[in-house]
Amino acid sequence: MKSADELEEGVAGNKGQRGSGLVRSALEIAGRGWPVFPLRPGRKEPAIRNWERRATTDPDLIRRTWEVAPWNIGVACGPAALLVVDLDAGDRGDHGRQRLAALAAGAGQVIPADTYTVLTPGGEHLYFLAGDGGYRNTAGRLGAKIDTRGSGGYVVGAGSAVAGRRYRLACDLDPAALPGWIADRLAMTPPTPTPASVHTASSAYIAAALRGEVRRVAEATAGNRNHSLFVAAVRLGRFVHAGRLEEGVARDALLRAVDRHRGPGGLTDGEITRTIASGLRRYGSATSGTPSPTSAERHRSR
Structure with missing residues (x-):
């Protein structure tokens, strides 16, 4: 990652008022062994290039970086060996959780309640241990309003805020292993045109x-x-x-x-x-x- 001075790139503000809560959140996430990197303040876009390679768990580097500005927190899913299921809320009560619950029921299962979970401004993130499954990002593979983030992807971490709306930790447990019924669905090869x-x-x-x-x-x-x-x-x-x-x-x-x-x-x-x-x-x-x-x-x- 770049030095704190390089990362600042003109971000202004009173240093005493810059993201002390965000650095604590970033350190807590990194303390789980999940590499983090800075996102632009109040936004979802990375503040650095090559973020997956440069994401870090080094507490000293994290402190120096978040002293510069109130960066939101990116969690690099691949290096953390995570598969995050992103459930979006829709209009009229339509929610990705309903679709995921239906998928689970079809396999005779339920959505795990004992896994690290973050409530997002537009839904929720369910964190699972992906091991060496090599899972990449998907959109709609598990159902409408359900995306996944794995190798090559990232999620906005707990403690961040976008448009004034915070990402809040809802279940502070270690991530459960990726359920087989999700892994099986992700392993299915979509039909390709012939x-x-x-x-x-x-x-x-x-x-x-x-x-x-x-x-x-x-x-x-x-x-x-x-x-x-x-x-x-x-x-x-x-x-x-x-x-x-x-x-x-x-x-x-x-x-x-x-x-x-x-x-x-x-x-x-x-x-x-x-x-x-x-x-x-x-x-x-x-x-x-x-x-x-x-x-x-x-x-x-x-």
Whole structure:
């Protein structure tokens, strides 16, 4: 991690009033063996580059870093060997916990109550020990309004606050082992498009185009993610409009490709849904049949 002076980068404020509570929270989290790193004050975005490699449990470095400014706390899930299940609250009482409970019931189980849990401004985080399972980030794999954060991902730690709303520790127990019924679901390989999913005309060409656009989205860099997603949706939308590619196949492929760009500092579910829909409509989708005036320039790059 950078030195405290390098991390400050112009953050102002009275040093005596800077995040004493946040440094305590960061030290408590690190004391569990979970590497932490600074997020921008009051936000979810990392304050440093290469955060996963530079996350630390060193108490002296943590103290020096959080003396600089009231950084929110990022918990690097991969180095901590954690899999965090992120349950989002929706409108009209719809909540990811309900979907997770239904998934558990289908396996004859219940959601563990004896695991480290943080209440977030929009739901809750359930922490589990992932061991060497190699779990990465997912969005919607366990159900609507359920994301997971593992290797390559992070969560906002307890004690942080975003828009004045705090992340509060709700269950101060050690994380339970990842339940088998969750691990089994995450291990399931989503169906991938094959030439059989594509209409017969030029099916090999279209399948290759589909793979290329998926790769384009997955490899997009920060600042170009939303634009890359829109361009890929527009290109696939031409095949959809021509009746040579099923719209559901194109949509599902793009959703899987953009999965790695979801979460704090990335794209929101709403942005992803709107961008894909706009791109597929650009040349008239199979369902709408009407062109959209939306252009790539109207989409905010993230």
